[in-house]
Amino acid sequence: MAQSSVQATMQETRAAQPSPGKRRSNLRLRSIFYGILAAIVVTALIAIGSRGFHWFDAALIGYAVATVFAVAAVTYKYSFWLMRPPTGRYWKRSWQLFLSYANFRRYTTLIPGAIGDLFVQSFIRRRGLYRWLTHQCIFWGVILSCLITFPLTFGWLRFTQTTTGLYQVWFFGFPLIVFPVASVQGFVLYHALDITALILFVGLVLAFHRRFHDLALIAVQRFRFDLVPLALLMAIAVTGLALTADSSWLRGSYYWYISLVHEAVVVLWLISLPFGKFFHLIERPATVGIELYWRTGEETEKQHCARCGQEFAPVRFIQDLKKTLYEVGENYTLRDTPALPEQKLAANASPLERETSKLWWQDLCPSCKRVMRGQANLAALGREGNKFL
Template structure:
């Protein structure tokens, strides 16, 4: 093996792989389709608000700002998510994951694999392996945001409301149907009344831990950006403080400043909702897709494994390597190691046939990680000492 086995991406010099398209260019149709999905999601949410509030009969008009911001956030999130799935890197694995999910051959494995992957998603074990401090921080923020959103949106949209019964109990209604009755002075009643306060306290703990780490961890201070890393945390902290201030004002100050605090709270909530599709917390929407990746990899472990072209060791499922090559072709990258053979084969074919021929060509991806490191080292030595005598 010599220095000719170093990877040579070809997209930068205009020579794209056969059948490939520029990964940075998006046809207008993809953007239009993503916009239509966003509009459809906003229309569906509006319909659910009308349905859950019984034709807006139980919709609180004073919460119109929250509702409008939520509809906009849903439309924007759907647009960005749809556009994200249109990328070759994510679209191929998204489609492949659903194919595996509905495959009868893999059905037996779902009983263990799917619940385990979902549990890992909610417990965030991948973060716990990085450190208990980071895991506790993410758990507090994750569950504080999720539970607060579930409660807030349900109340804002009129999906949940409470009325007083003739016996003096409070009755919870969900989508216009009676759900639960409880005494006003019961422990359950206290938990229901203060559910948002409890989730706010949980979120507050996570935010304090996160901000402490971001202001004291030198490895984060050097790379963090104010708008992307700190601003979302600051908005969440403002939401928590103003939300708890509403409870404090109504409990101890008899609502003396309730209007001003509620207006401030609404402003920061709306700002956070509008920034959700474009900021750091969009990964809350992206993260569930990892369940499909887990399924993709686990089901591939029992299939044919790719052997290294240099040492012959198995290192990855063949399906993964083949999909990776096709994805690289889609984004205009050519990592073939035998360029002459690749060019001769691809000159006579295009499209799917070119992809199939490319998978039969020796690629950089056909080497295991250890052999890649060896190839890089040999290429470096060959570049520094073309005659082969300098390091003797």
């Protein structure tokens, strides 16, 4: 009787919840709102940094509009990604662990180390030196180019000449440094984008060489998703270097045409950024929290396999996994099996807590899962061996 009442309560709770389609629509509307809000913030920063658009170069309007669109689209997609049950749960849990004073005191070097690993990309280095050099060149070529291009485009960074013939650097309307034009410092500042374009060019050459000669990669790569983003970056690097070559050696004879092509490919890349391969540049920093999540879980209570009793994963990880699966409509409860003995539920426990307290497939270690599959195959053939214990 009690079991039937619990089932009835669960059915009523599920009926009161919005349908998956409606819930997804609500999340999409919230993500659109965040994207519009991000676009407004970027536009306001452009206005503030350029002192009311006074130092904004109207010739760069295409870059600015494409950047605002890219920021809005990236925010929309990123927020929608974070509001999904799997990523949302681990995202919130990671922040809870990060803001914990006990974890901060115990794992002081963990977060800096994870951030350093993100920039050095040692996880790729373990796969091979060639791939690591390729990713490092593309990563730093793109990041450094963006850090230079966006402030110049928005009017945040500008150069003026003083009465003494020196050059003054301004940022957000505030003076920074003064340097001679013919100095090493001046050469590096004026050719910073050329340096980053060369770094990017080296990485792209290595990437194209691998994609055209690695048979295993050729078999699975997709033209639109894998090759087009690299081709756009190559066009950006080549046309950017061509602008400097034309102004230095050809007296700007073709500068207008090259600059127009350069702007077109940059705009295309920015528009495609939220929907293509390079969106993982924005997703990847979220994995820093996963490192903290797993490391802190390893030193807490471990999950014991319901079949053999061996420890195989943190309890927190298994419980979060079961809750996430339940929220997306996936129930892997093992039928005709007893409930977990260590689970003690309160009288007012929610349907989610009641359901995840049962014995799930996730409560078995990998070895026992293989045994269970073998037993299921034997049972399907009409043989013995289909018992749980």
